[in-house]
Amino acid sequence: MIAATIRLFGLSLTLAGSAMAEPTYTQLRFDDLQGWLDDDHQAAFDVFTNTCRDLNDPQWEILCDFAKTNPDPRSFFEKFFHPVLIEDGDPMLFTGYFEPQLSGSREKDASYPYPIYGVPDDLVLGEPYFTRREIDEDQPLAGRGLELAWLADPVDLFFLQVQGSGRISLPDGTMMRVGYGGKNGRDYSSVGMALVDRGVFEPHQVSAAVIRDWVYQNGEEGRALLWENESYVFFRxxxxxxxxxxxxxxMNRSITEGRSIAVDPAFVTLGAPVWIEKEGAEPLNRLMVAQDTGSAIKGAQRADIFFGTGDDAGLEAGKIKDSGRMIVLLPTTMAHRLVVAHR
Structure with missing residues (x-):
């Protein structure tokens, strides 16, 4: 999240700001899950056990304790969980995110003039703070000892904030890692949607690469485009x-390439196993674990798939804008009570 913040490069038209319908809960069978028998349940089990101990609920704690006995992974999920389809009236949208790897320095110089800021001590959770434009132009945070590192490119800084975490390659050959620390209490706005609204691009044309190129090619207008997203992320x-x-x-635990997703915790318990059926050019049926969140990840049928670290992961993540469905695996008793309560 995370760390995650706002990793939807293109369009947040999906659910942000929309009036969601009352959620519905439909209990399914494992036979209803497309490709369930073909998945690597051990891989999903290993990711699940990495964060299940952080679930503060007796039912989850019992399952986590049993998981330590090394049961057969597929049998474990089938015996102790029920698949529940949670819907709120909006269609499923899968997107992707990744961890950037950028060149930077712990010291400011002519090559690295753009600061990665830590969390200001006067930031109050949930209250509006300086906007992105105010931070860039007026520099109210300069000279306060908040600079964790410096980057060469302001667009790299913007997309580091979009992803919410990253690795910084330093001049001495070492690497530092930064993760989400907080944000300025301002609403996220999609700069991709802003370009669509202006008629510059069609929705299907928008991607991180397209936005980056447009910003570079349009000087001050490009810089002003980034300011339209007032949300600003601070790191640690x-x-x-x-x-x-x-x-x-x-959940303050490492997430796993191809097995971790960001979800809306208003609908999906962080740490829960989630079966995804992603459509699109490269369909994917896989058991994931909900271990992350994001400001653009809103709604019952909304997920961001973690693709890993570096440029190649970024290219793959940027391709994803697909439909499908996701089904949450809940402890048996919890699933039954939830479905009955919402009939």
Whole structure:
């Protein structure tokens, strides 16, 4: 989350700001899940056990304790969970996110003039703080010792905030890692949607690469486009996270490439297994774990798939804007009570 913040490069027209219908809860069978028998349940089980101990609920705690006995993964999920389809009237949307790897420095110089800020001590959770434009133009945070590192490119900084975490390659060959620390209490606005509203692009044309190119090619107008997203993310250094592990998610645990998703915790319990059936050019049926959140990830049928670290992961993540459905796996008793209560 995470860390995650606002990783939807293109259109947040999906659910943001819409009036959602009262959610419905439909209990399914595992036979209803497309491709269930073909998945690597061990891989999903390993990711689940990484965060299940953080679920503060007796039913989850019992399951997590049993998981420590190393049961057969597929049998574990089938015996102790029920698939529940949660819907709120909006169609499913899958997008992708990743962890950028950027060049930077711990010291400001001519090559690295753009600061990655830590969390200001006068930031109050939920209250409006300086806007993106005010921070960039008026520099109210400069000289307060908040700079964690410096980048060469303001657009890289913007998209680092969009992703919510990243790795910074330093001049001495070492690497530092930054994760989500907080935000300025301002609403997220999609700069991709702004370009669509202006008639510059059609919705299907918008991607991170397209936005980046447009900003570069349009000088001051490009910089002003970024200011339309008033939301600003602050970071914290998390270099203690080993390089072979993913960035920290909203549960403050490393997330896993291809097995972790960001969800709306108003509908999906963080730490819960979630079966996804993603359509599109590269369909994907897989058991994931909801370990992250994001400001643009709103609604019962909304998920952001973590694709890993670096440019290749970013290219893959940027392609994803697909329909389908996702089904939450809930402890048996919890699933039954939830479905009955909402009939």
């Amino acid at each position: 250094e998390v270099s203690e996270v080993p390089a072979d592990l993913g960035p920290l998610g909203a």
